[in-house]
Amino acid sequence: MKEFKPLPDQPAPNDTIGPIPWIKENLFSSPANSIATLAIFAFFATVIPPLLDWLFISANWSGTTQAACTNENGACWVFVIAWSKQFFYGSYPIEEIWRINLCLIGLIAIIIASFKLPKDLRNKIAIPLFLMLPFISILILSGSWIGLEYVSTDYWGGFSLNVLLAAASIIVAFPLSFLWALGRRSDMPFVKSVSIILIEFFRGVPVLALFFMGSVMLPLFFPEGTNVDKLLRVWIVLTLFMSGYMAEVFRGGFQAVPKGQYEAADSLGLGFWQKTLLIILPQVIKISMPNILATFVMLFKNTTFLLIIGIFEMLSTTQTALTNSNWLGGHSTEGYLFVAVVFWICCFSMSMISSSIERKLDTSHRN
Amino acid sequence: MSIEHEQSIENNDDIIIIKDLNKWYGEFHVLKDINLRVKKGERIVICGPSGSGKSTMTRCINRLEEFQRGSLIVNGVEMIEDVKNIEAIRREVGMVFQHFNLFPHLTILENLTLGPIWVQKKPKKEAEAIAMKYLERVKIPDQALKFPGQLSGGQQQRVAIARSLCMNPEIMLFDEPTSALDPEMIKEVLDVMVELADEGMTMLCVTHEMGFAKKVADRVIFMDAGEIVEQNTPEEIFNNPQTDRLQLFLSQILDH
Numbered sequence: 001m002k003e004f005k006p007l008p009d010q011p012a013p014n015d016t017i018g019p020i021p022w023i024k025e026n027l028f029s030s031p032a033n034s035i036a037t038l039a040i041f042a043f044f045a046t047v048i049p050p051l052l053d054w055l056f057i058s059a060n061w062s063g064t065t066q067a068a069c070t071n072e073n074g075a076c077w078v079f080v081i082a083w084s085k086q087f088f089y090g091s092y093p094i095e096e097i098w099r100i101n102l103c104l105i106g107l108i109a110i111i112i113a114s115f116k117l118p119k120d121l122r123n124k125i126a127i128p129l130f131l132m133l134p135f136i137s138i139l140i141l142s143g144s145w146i147g148l149e150y151v152s153t154d155y156w157g158g159f160s161l162n163v164l165l166a167a168a169s170i171i172v173a174f175p176l177s178f179l180w181a182l183g184r185r186s187d188m189p190f191v192k193s194v195s196i197i198l199i200e201f202f203r204g205v206p207v208l209a210l211f212f213m214g215s216v217m218l219p220l221f222f223p224e225g226t227n228v229d230k231l232l233r234v235w236i237v238l239t240l241f242m243s244g245y246m247a248e249v250f251r252g253g254f255q256a257v258p259k260g261q262y263e264a265a266d267s268l269g270l271g272f273w274q275k276t277l278l279i280i281l282p283q284v285i286k287i288s289m290p291n292i293l294a295t296f297v298m299l300f301k302n303t304t305f306l307l308i309i310g311i312f313e314m315l316s317t318t319q320t321a322l323t324n325s326n327w328l329g330g331h332s333t334e335g336y337l338f339v340a341v342v343f344w345i346c347c348f349s350m351s352m353i354s355s356s357i358e359r360k361l362d363t364s365h366r367n
Numbered sequence: 368m369s370i371e372h373e374q375s376i377e378n379n380d381d382i383i384i385i386k387d388l389n390k391w392y393g394e395f396h397v398l399k400d401i402n403l404r405v406k407k408g409e410r411i412v413i414c415g416p417s418g419s420g421k422s423t424m425t426r427c428i429n430r431l432e433e434f435q436r437g438s439l440i441v442n443g444v445e446m447i448e449d450v451k452n453i454e455a456i457r458r459e460v461g462m463v464f465q466h467f468n469l470f471p472h473l474t475i476l477e478n479l480t481l482g483p484i485w486v487q488k489k490p491k492k493e494a495e496a497i498a499m500k501y502l503e504r505v506k507i508p509d510q511a512l513k514f515p516g517q518l519s520g521g522q523q524q525r526v527a528i529a530r531s532l533c534m535n536p537e538i539m540l541f542d543e544p545t546s547a548l549d550p551e552m553i554k555e556v557l558d559v560m561v562e563l564a565d566e567g568m569t570m571l572c573v574t575h576e577m578g579f580a581k582k583v584a585d586r587v588i589f590m591d592a593g594e595i596v597e598q599n600t601p602e603e604i605f606n607n608p609q610t611d612r613l614q615l616f617l618s619q620i621l622d623h
Binding site for chain 2: 258260261263264265266267268269270271272274278279282283286361
């Protein structure tokens, strides 16, 4: 019998590989494309040099007071440097700042651990710790329950507050929104309608209105004399707001899990919660991860709205610094630019983390 | 049917008893007065055109589909509207699907041990030993630590069979187990099924593989339009069809 031998592979034609064919093909493929390329280059050429000059070359870097900003043509980074402690930590007492750092490090450590640990340890250690983190952080930051010096929430502030508040909200919103989404899919009419009302209320009302309700209206409903901490109320509002959005994200995830997965779990005799937690939840999270991260980025940026109800998060600290009598006179560009850059770095890193999580969770190896 | 007659039937060793089963999808009457008894160890092949209700009937046996009228007794347990009851029946009935339905986020080994650990409450070590035993039987123990997406269709379906066997079921249901497979992979799945049949497993198999039916089936059931039209031994069904409907069906699937 004749033996079948496949033909050997041949290299791709030479003129399609390398930088020059790439430039030809992508930047100058047609007259219109060439004009667009040149116009964009011209735009960058006129804008970038003066920007770099203002940002770095002529900028004022050293000193501690406004008087140190001598060069009028450059940015006054002295302002940002002098206020950096407030920008990051608010009015939290200097000698206690390690507590904030501890919480932030804890947050980052748990996120890294959940990437690096094997599945067993992750499910048994990292995830429970992650869910407890907001409460542990409150104990540490507040201090009085664990024998540290008490720091009232009036002094909490700055960028660390934005981060911790957003993290604490999403951590609690995770299980809550999953339950809401589950409720919305339920066959029980009462559970279903309550879930729909909750989800649609917190999704439909603007977050600013929710903040005002939380800070102004909510206390009216509490009995006379009880004083629920303002920051706690804000945390609750953010959590509920986030839950409304994430419940819808999860619902999309639920719908994307093939019906066969439910049937296979059923046919093994798994109970409802076993099926939901062991089979469906992991797949829903995987499917929903990009949208969860996008929702989280939105929530994180929304924490700056808190300046309106007098929480000293980063943006309101910046405004306070701008109206300080020693620094009056036009540092708002530097201040707001700094806020923007800090937020952008965080949000961009989160998108990077998001795509790396997607790659890690992708065990299907399908196209 | 007289009372004495009914009792005498209850007392024999039928493992599945379906009586006057009727099912509707909304207004659409999908199953009409289905009566079927399956003996322990019997191998049944169910065939028929698509939309004939053969999958639906099979899926009623482990309650993946509800039915509106009639009764169904599996291994002595009557199927009623009760979660405990349904779960008890599902533990006795293994099911293999057309699209495998392996859990994509779990390794092959985890797919196999999930049921024994969470449903039968076996220790992890014991569950893994059972899983490896069945992976050996379907001849892919070396794939234990891979994910389903890394396996070929035929391998995935063999894993799905092993996953059901790990629960030590009394009955195995197969819902078109080879229909989603490439021609080159059908044989490896059928070989596993033939082996299983030779060991005396009670099997209900919805399939278009007539070679398999001839080889292992004790009885072939032909369904159309929600009814059991004919049932008989494979020889009788293939060589001596009693109805024109079966004759037409056979001529269409065998004539090329």
